[in-house]
Amino acid sequence: MATHPIRLPPPAPEDAAARNMRQLVLLRWLAVGGQCATILTVHYGLGIQLPVAPMAVVLAALVMLNVMTGLGHPHWPVTNFQLFGALVCDVVALTVQLHLSGGAANPFVSLYLLQVVMGAVLLHAWSSWALVGITSAAFAIVALASPPLNLPPWLATSLSPAYILGLWCNFVLAAVLLVLFVTRIAANLRSRDAHLAAMRQRAAEEDHIIRMGLLASGAAHELGTPLSSISVLLGDWKSEPAIRREPRLAAEVDEMQAEVMRCKSIVSGILFAAGEVTGEAPERTTLRRFLTGIVAAWPGRVLFEDRLGDDRPIVADRALGQALTNLLDNAAEAGASAITLTAGLEDGIVVMSVRDDGNGFSAEVLAALGRPYNSSKDRKGAGLGLFLATNVLRTLGGTLQARNLGNGGAETVLRLPIASLALTTA
Structure with a gap:
């Protein structure tokens, strides 16, 4: 007997949040290198006296944070809160460095916007707006509480309080607009990706x-x-x-x-x-006759509840008939002793439900409703009934839903436009 090799699923791609954390670590290494080069250039190259020791402590703290993140990353999943905490640490480090080097008069104060942009791209909406509030408060603190830097005469300058206030207002406005539009663009991209994933499925x-x-x-x-x-x-x-x-x-x-x-x-x-010629013309019938014919042809006992009202002429759809038969077979295989097929019309939509008092659906089957070979039965080929019925309904422009009943058993509801079955005359 021939054997078939078991195909293992491909390894799951690295979690997006983990990749984002890795990018933050890389960006922090670049920030540490850039800050170190800037401090040395300003202090020793331009002769501007900076508190090098406290600023070096901040850089050492960032290095330690990176090392701890790298050591812990393989062992725990990265969450939105952890990304938010990492960005807040960066904001705090930037605030301390600015406080030690002139406050709002430091040209690197605009780096707060970089933190805001990263938060808008990487974080959930609430944490993005929280980061806007934190950076705005940090900007205000360095503008009001930071001591002025002792600059050489040829570099000395002063900023008026009105200018500092305008600078802060400009930052807040830019941060709000960035988060507002970047989060909307990110949501649109996520919606597009979800749609593409559904289309691929x-x-x-x-x-x-x-x-x-x-x-x-x-x-x-x-x-x-x-x-x-x-x-x-x-x-x-x-x-x-x-x-x-x-x-x-x-x-x-x-x-x-x-x-x-x-x-x-x-x-x-x-x-x-399958679209092949069988020598039979499409059968013209009515909706009531079509459904009663399915019930009569099924070998078991089915109670048919007719709520159709006025009958409608249709062209019998064999695929739909087979889908209904599959659902009746599923109910019987689930140990049902009473099966009811109910049919009615609601605003041009045919609503058909198959109810039974069997064992119902498992949670796994309901979670993967409509996927092939999704069944609690162990026999080969099981799990195609709901899959075929779902795709038949989708082809006709309809939907299929399934649920377990509170008193035992299950119910499968099919909805499709009557126009997809309607008999048209030339």
């Missing part, structure tokens, strides 16, 4: 359906000949005198003929759904 499911359809139509072709042969043989058996004399044997032959005709009808439905 749908394309993969439709490709799966195509492959299943090719397999099913091939099997239908292969089954057509033996089913026809069996039907001819049963007809010959029925005319045999020995069988005609035995009512029990004659009844069994009649039952076998009925089952063979049902198999042939299923095969014809598969070929019809």
Whole structure:
């Protein structure tokens, strides 16, 4: 017997928050290097006296923060709060450095905007706005409380309080606008990515359906000949005198003929759904007759609750009929003793529900509703009923929902526009 190798899923990509934290660590290393170079240039190159020791302590704290982050990163997941805390640490370090080097008169005060932009891109909305408040407060602190830097005469300058106030207002306005628009742009990008992911998932499911359809139509072709042969043989058996004399044997032959005709009808439905010619014209019927025919053809017992009101002419959709049959089969396989099919019309929408008193759906099946091979049954090929029904409804412009009932059992609700089945006349 041939064996098939087990395909392991590809390793999950690194979490986006972890990648963002790694970028923050890299940016902090660049900031440490830049600050170190700037302090040395200003203090020793330009002759401006800076408190080098306290500023070096701040740089050492940033280095220690980076080392601790690097050591802890592989062992714990990165959350939004941790990213927020890392950015707040950077803001505090920048505030201390500015306080030690002239406050708002320091040209590097605009680096607060860099923290705001990173927060808008990396953080959730509430933490982005919190960072705006923190940086605005830090800007105000360095503007009001920082001692002036002792500059050489050729570099000495002074900023009026009105200018400092205008500078702070300009910062707050720029920070608010940045967060407002960057967060909206990020939300639009996330929405686009989610839509693309859904489209890729749908394309993969439709490709799966195509492959299943090719397999099913091939099997239908292969089954057509033996089913026809069996039907001819049963007809010959029925005319045999020995069988005609035995009512029990004659009844069994009649039952076998009925089952063979049902198999042939299923095969014809598969070929019809695959778009192949089966010698049958599309069946014109009504919605009520279509549903009662499905209930009558199903081998089990189903209670049909008719809430349709006025009947509507339709073209029978074999795929929809097979989808409803699959749902009835699922209910029976779940151990249901009572199955109810309810149908009604609500504002041009056909609403059909299949309720049962069986074991219901597992949480895993409900969480992955509509995906192939999503089933609690262990047999091979299980889990295709809801998958096929979902895609049939989607093709017709409808939806499928499933839930467990509070008193036991489950309910599957199908909704589709009556226009997708309506009989149009030229």
